[in-house]
Amino acid sequence: MDRRTADIFIAGGGIAGLIAALGFAKEGFSVVLADPAPMPGDIMTDLRSTAYLQPARDLLQTIGVWETVADRATPLEVLRVIDCAGDPTTAKTERAFEAADLGAPAFGWNLPNALMRCELAQAAAANDRIDLRFGTGFKSLLARDTEAITTLSDGTQLRSKLAIAADGRGSTLRQAAGIDVDVTRYGQKALAFHVTHDQPHNAVSTELYHSGGAFVLVPLPDFESKPASAVVWMNDGPEALRLANLNETAFSDAATQRSTGVLGNLTLTSERQIWPVITQTARALTARRVAIIAEAAHVLPPIGAQGLNTSLVDVHWLLDVARNMPDDIGTPKFLDHFAKARTQDIAARARVIDLYNRICRSDVPPVQSLRRLGLRLTHDITPLRHGIMRAGLGG
Numbered sequence: 001m002d003r004r005t006a007d008i009f010i011a012g013g014g015i016a017g018l019i020a021a022l023g024f025a026k027e028g029f030s031v032v033l034a035d036p037a038p039m040p041g042d043i044m045t046d047l048r049s050t051a052y053l054q055p056a057r058d059l060l061q062t063i064g065v066w067e068t069v070a071d072r073a074t075p076l077e078v079l080r081v082i083d084c085a086g087d088p089t090t091a092k093t094e095r096a097f098e099a100a101d102l103g104a105p106a107f108g109w110n111l112p113n114a115l116m117r118c119e120l121a122q123a124a125a126a127n128d129r130i131d132l133r134f135g136t137g138f139k140s141l142l143a144r145d146t147e148a149i150t151t152l153s154d155g156t157q158l159r160s161k162l163a164i165a166a167d168g169r170g171s172t173l174r175q176a177a178g179i180d181v182d183v184t185r186y187g188q189k190a191l192a193f194h195v196t197h198d199q200p201h202n203a204v205s206t207e208l209y210h211s212g213g214a215f216v217l218v219p220l221p222d223f224e225s226k227p228a229s230a231v232v233w234m235n236d237g238p239e240a241l242r243l244a245n246l247n248e249t250a251f252s253d254a255a256t257q258r259s260t261g262v263l264g265n266l267t268l269t270s271e272r273q274i275w276p277v278i279t280q281t282a283r284a285l286t287a288r289r290v291a292i293i294a295e296a297a298h299v300l301p302p303i304g305a306q307g308l309n310t311s312l313v314d315v316h317w318l319l320d321v322a323r324n325m326p327d328d329i330g331t332p333k334f335l336d337h338f339a340k341a342r343t344q345d346i347a348a349r350a351r352v353i354d355l356y357n358r359i360c361r362s363d364v365p366p367v368q369s370l371r372r373l374g375l376r377l378t379h380d381i382t383p384l385r386h387g388i389m390r391a392g393l394g395g
């Protein structure tokens with residue numbers, strides 16, 4: 001049986017796991033990362049995109065990846081929010097929040113997940129401190145006071161000071177560590193897809209709220225010389241499934257209608273991927289020699305650009321604690337510091353996004369009126385606007 005040792009074992013080579021691997025390698029630690037999926041390639045297997053807020057961009061800069069993706073990132077300079085009602089969908093209240101209002105160049109920089117994951121995997125593969133094992137999953141854990149012994153799907157046994165669960169919402173490592181989750185289901189699903197449109201987006205991200213959930217257009221670079229956007233469209237589950245099964249022309253028409261024609265006609269240019277909308281939080285962020293991060297620790301509804309950005313705050317703090325106590329990696333003291341840094345923030349974000357989603361999707365007239373009033377107040381009262389925008393910038 002193959003036996004190996006490393007400072008850090010990471011289960012999961014999604015964006016969060018790969019960034020953690022590069023971060024620990026940068027701090028001088030040896031890392032083994034395992035993921036049963038194949039090494040990410042150029043194919044768009046994930047149609048989601050992420051607006052990296054300033055703290056996430058700083059982290060990408062620290063690990064040396066930002067420079068390689070910066071020219072393909074689309075800045076989000078303006079966030080336009082439109083509250084809608086009726087059938088056909090009609091815009092009722094509209095407000096625009098400008099990053100320049102706070103002296104910031106942009107709210108965030110949008111990059112397709114598939115592109116980012118591919119670049120991260122290549123950077124990790126080229127790093128001498130990282131042993132990258134795509135095609136091999138985490139299987140079981142034996143946690144001792146002094147080390148974590150993990151067994152991989154190919155039978156390899158690995159000894160490390162710390163095992164990090166970054167293996168997604170169904171995390172096998174989290175389960176092996178005996179940590180349960182709390183789940184809230186909304187009966188909603190999110191469709192993720194790409195479109196081209198008649199009018200340029202001008203670096204404006206547009207969020208339209210209506211019963212069923214948010215419809216969000218996030219700017220992408222031009223596609224086949226046409227302005228393009230990534231879309232997340234949330235709906236009640238049966239309606240999302242009906243839309244997912246429409247033919248391409250009917251779907252493009254439905255999306256154009258739902259967008260109130262804000263960018264002209266929308267034309268579908270990708271597959272449609274469908275995701276359940278849930279809030280899921282792990283009941284603990286640590287166990288003996290184990291830290292739980294990213295979607296293994298928290299899954300949020302896809303509004304407010306919080307999901308992956310919250311995950312990267314986890315990575316930031318894990319690295320910060322490691323930097324401050326390099327000789328204590330994986331000890332109870334180390335894990336306590338990490339849990340203290342993250343527990344309340346994750347719970348607060350989960351509460352806020354849960355409430356935000358409930359308000360955004362509501363078709364109850366008083367709640368809709370409150371939503372419109374809230375939008376007007378948060379925009380029109382300058383200190384409130386600045387406070388909300390600072391929070392939106394990840395401050």
Ligand SMILES: Cc1cc2nc3c(=O)[nH]c(=O)nc-3n(C[C@H](O)[C@H](O)[C@H](O)COP(=O)(O)OP(=O)(O)OC[C@H]3O[C@@H](n4cnc5c(N)ncnc54)[C@H](O)[C@@H]3O)c2cc1C
Nearest residue numbers: 012014015016035137138167168275294295302307308309
């Ligand atoms: C529609 C939609 C839109 C979103 N938009 C945004 C946005 O705009 N901004 C934002 O910040 N967030 C957004 N999110 C959230 C964000 O996309 C996710 O948080 C993020 O992609 C999850 O990354 P991850 O690395 O935690 O998990 P994953 O990407 O799920 O990676 C987990 C990895 O673990 C691997 N794995 C599974 N089992 C094992 C095992 N046994 N051993 C080892 N590895 C294993 C998997 O193969 C996978 O590669 C959105 C989410 C959705 C659904």
